[in-house]
Amino acid sequence: xxxxxxxxxxDTRTVQxxxxxxxxxxxxxxxxPLEQPCAGRGTCGKCKVLVEIGTAPADEIEIQNLxxxxxxxxxxxxxxxRVQGETRIVxxxxxxYSNKIFKGSSRYKKEKNIPLGLAIDLGxxxxxxxxxxxxxxxxxxxxxxxxxxxxxxxxxxxRLAAAIEDPQNKNRLHRLALASINQAVxxxxxxxSTWKRIKQVTIVGNVAMHHLLTELPLENLxxxxxxxxxxxxxxxxxxxxxxxxxxxxxxxxPPLIGGFVGSDxxxxxxxxxxxxxxxxxxxxxxxxxxxxxITDGTQILTASTAAGPAFExxxxxxxxxxxxxxxxxxxxxxxxxxxxxxxxxxxVGLTGSGLLSAIAEFRRKGxxxxxxRITSTGKDQEDSPRIMLSTDPELYLTQIDIRELxxxxxxxxAAVDVLMGQLELKPQDLxxxxxxxxxxxxxxxxxxLELGLIPPVKKENVETIANGAGFGAAxxxxxxxxxxxxxxxxxSKQVDLDQDANFYDYYIEAMKLAP
Amino acid sequence: MSELLLxxxxxxxxxxxxxxxxxxxxxxxxxxxxxxxxNQGLMPGMDHVGVEFKAGNYFVPEVLRSAKAMLESMDxxxxxxxxxxxxxxxxxxxxxxxxxxxxxxxxxxIMMCEGAGFEVIDLGKDVAPETFVEAAKEYQPDLLGMSxxxxxxxxxxxxxxxxxxxxxxxxxxxxxxxxxxITQDFAEKIGADGYASNAAEAKDxxxxxxx
Numbered sequence: 001x002x003x004x005x006x007x008x009x010x011d012t013r014t015v016q017x018x019x020x021x022x023x024x025x026x027x028x029x030x031x032x033p034l035e036q037p038c039a040g041r042g043t044c045g046k047c048k049v050l051v052e053i054g055t056a057p058a059d060e061i062e063i064q065n066l067x068x069x070x071x072x073x074x075x076x077x078x079x080x081x082r083v084q085g086e087t088r089i090v091x092x093x094x095x096x097y098s099n100k101i102f103k104g105s106s107r108y109k110k111e112k113n114i115p116l117g118l119a120i121d122l123g124x125x126x127x128x129x130x131x132x133x134x135x136x137x138x139x140x141x142x143x144x145x146x147x148x149x150x151x152x153x154x155x156x157x158x159r160l161a162a163a164i165e166d167p168q169n170k171n172r173l174h175r176l177a178l179a180s181i182n183q184a185v186x187x188x189x190x191x192x193s194t195w196k197r198i199k200q201v202t203i204v205g206n207v208a209m210h211h212l213l214t215e216l217p218l219e220n221l222x223x224x225x226x227x228x229x230x231x232x233x234x235x236x237x238x239x240x241x242x243x244x245x246x247x248x249x250x251x252x253x254p255p256l257i258g259g260f261v262g263s264d265x266x267x268x269x270x271x272x273x274x275x276x277x278x279x280x281x282x283x284x285x286x287x288x289x290x291x292x293x294i295t296d297g298t299q300i301l302t303a304s305t306a307a308g309p310a311f312e313x314x315x316x317x318x319x320x321x322x323x324x325x326x327x328x329x330x331x332x333x334x335x336x337x338x339x340x341x342x343x344x345x346x347x348v349g350l351t352g353s354g355l356l357s358a359i360a361e362f363r364r365k366g367x368x369x370x371x372x373r374i375t376s377t378g379k380d381q382e383d384s385p386r387i388m389l390s391t392d393p394e395l396y397l398t399q400i401d402i403r404e405l406x407x408x409x410x411x412x413x414a415a416v417d418v419l420m421g422q423l424e425l426k427p428q429d430l431x432x433x434x435x436x437x438x439x440x441x442x443x444x445x446x447x448x449l450e451l452g453l454i455p456p457v458k459k460e461n462v463e464t465i466a467n468g469a470g471f472g473a474a475x476x477x478x479x480x481x482x483x484x485x486x487x488x489x490x491x492s493k494q495v496d497l498d499q500d501a502n503f504y505d506y507y508i509e510a511m512k513l514a515p
Numbered sequence: 516m517s518e519l520l521l522x523x524x525x526x527x528x529x530x531x532x533x534x535x536x537x538x539x540x541x542x543x544x545x546x547x548x549x550x551x552x553x554n555q556g557l558m559p560g561m562d563h564v565g566v567e568f569k570a571g572n573y574f575v576p577e578v579l580r581s582a583k584a585m586l587e588s589m590d591x592x593x594x595x596x597x598x599x600x601x602x603x604x605x606x607x608x609x610x611x612x613x614x615x616x617x618x619x620x621x622x623x624x625i626m627m628c629e630g631a632g633f634e635v636i637d638l639g640k641d642v643a644p645e646t647f648v649e650a651a652k653e654y655q656p657d658l659l660g661m662s663x664x665x666x667x668x669x670x671x672x673x674x675x676x677x678x679x680x681x682x683x684x685x686x687x688x689x690x691x692x693x694x695x696x697i698t699q700d701f702a703e704k705i706g707a708d709g710y711a712s713n714a715a716e717a718k719d720x721x722x723x724x725x726x
Contacts, residue, residue, distance in 0.1 A: 157665050161666040161667045222614075223667060385572070400571040406574065509576075
């Protein structure tokens with residue numbers, strides 16, 4: 001008999017198993033979640049676990065179905081690996097996003113001498129990888145998956161807390177970050193000959209992601225003053241990679257800006273041209289941790305703001321992630337509500353953009369007033385006001401849902417207003433506003449303007465760009481691009497929002513649902 | 516019931532902070548006592564605001580306006596209440612814990628509790644366990660409230676409770692906690708007396724624990 005310890009975020013279970021028992025069966029007996037859709041054939045890769053100690057060496061089939069990076073990290077297929085001696089493993093959700101697959105130029109397939117690079121956006125929710133041709137910085141393809149660190153909480157603060165509480169967790173979060181990078185790179189399906197051409201990897205992320213990846217001290221970031229331990233660029237970061245990339249591949253981490261504003265925001269600045277702006281402009285990365293970047297043409301100010309998960313469709317009664325049937329837009333025709341869904345499937349719930357669009361539509365109809373309150377005409381029952389989206393009894397918006405959106409919206413807008421105030425900019429001064437982030441790339445600009453998520457500007461000055469951080473990371477792959485990143489980091493200042501005397505008033509004002 | 520008292524209640528609900536001072540003075544001139552103004556004019560208004568806030572019908576901006584109206588009126592009656600030796604509903608010391616700077620939630624709790632007649636001493640933000648202990652000794656409150664927005668800083672609550680025990684003041688007061696990452700389970704685990712998920716509930720909890 002051997003003792004098998006299974007760690008799933010904060011949940012640790014120990015079970016007894018015979019030497020030689022299949023790891024997947026042992027995990028199942030612990031009642032912790034493990035998907036094994038291919039039933040042990042070793043082909044689907046959904047049951048990957050990280051082994052800390054124990055287990056017998058992998059057999060041929062298992063090795064064939066693991067990438068070199070995964071083998072380096074001691075990832076194993078639970079459906080085939082066998083217990084040997086005291087064993088300790090870490091579970092994580094294996095999710096590859098099909099809607100993150102991105103196809104760009106295929107020039108690299110024809111011109112086989114062009115060196116290649118990998119640009120990686122290590123987001124707290126999504127990790128994306130982009131294959132890039134190094135001669136011109138063009139992105140050839142992209143893919144991504146869920147950040148496996150989410151077992152320690154969907155917000156970065158929970159993960160910092162887990163890492164501070166227990167050094168073993170800190171190391172686990174480091175390895176889960178690497179496993180997530182592996183998973184994102186794996187989704188690109190690179191051939192052996194393509195791998196040989198990869199010379200350079202650049203990884204960007206917010207400050208928490210960066211520090212968890214590199215196992216830097218976290219105390220400065222998790223408590224006052226909420227600043228990075230060390231914001232400087234790490235030009236040779238291969239030492240932190242545990243061998244997940246082939247020998248000889250250079251890995252670099254661009255500098256951080258400050259506070260929670262990291263190299264992902266820096267990458268956005270580079271990609272959106274903040275080094276040479278046409279005039280005052282703003283960029284907003286809409287996510288659980290929102291980032292706001294504004295320049296008056298010379299200075300660049302940045303801030304991070306805790307918007308919470310409403311934009312991801314989380315904590316909303318009928319909220320949904322971007323799956324088939326998720327509602328992305330709500331409009332009206334002849335008085336009837338029209339729900340636009342992903343893949344035109346029957347509606348299952350609201351995404352972040354669907355939520356914004358729904359609330360904007362109900363504002364237009366007067367069912368929600370400027371304070372966010374559901375007016376009597378919209379009420380279904382007097383004691384629990386809700387607005388039905390269709391005849392489906394499960395599809396509705398409650399008063400509390402609207403409040404969640406108002407808080408998220410208020411946090412973003414207040415950050416924008418604080419930075420605009422410090423730069424003495426008026427809305428009409430802004431020549432360009434860019435919305436980015438996994439949600440910002442697909443949002444409805446009319447609703448954003450009508451609800452006042454951004455300052456009142458002309459619609460043609462607002463644009464949405466998906467993958468800003470990933471494409472910016474691709475710029476940092478060359479020496480010249482990396483130098484641009486370092487220059488932008490020096491030029492940019494991070495603002496602590498709660499140190500601004502006006503923040504509180506702006507936040508309260510920004511909760512109203514109007515331009 | 517005097518029409519002026521009903522009017523004061525409405526003014527708190529509407530957040531009419533510009534005219535409430537005048538109406539308060541008119542009520543006093545009419546011979547209505549300061550205590551009556553508080554208990555039958557202002558408090559029913561804030562009660563209503565609390566109920567509607569819990570249901571999501573009122574939101575932070577509305578609560579702030581109402582609280583502002585209440586405070587405008589309180590400024591006038593407070594000196595009279597002090598002269599007449601009128602007892603508050605209870606005494607609460609409150610602060611955002613060490614390492615944390617987020618205080619909007621804490622400020623809402625203060626407004627709700629003041630609206631319910633509590634005397635509240637605000638220790639501010641980034642309050643260390645020893646500061647809570649000193650304040651507990653100095654003010655001898657019925658309640659001690661702690662707020663935290665971050666999963667990392669909420670751990671300071673446990674340290675504060677431990678410090679209160681070490682200083683032999685833990686048994687002399689009730690500890691209530693709140694903030695985004697806090698749960699009832701966490702409150703029980705660290706030995707707090709109560710948890711509330713929003714400011715209106717915190718006020719209800721304060722009333723229950725001091726009764």
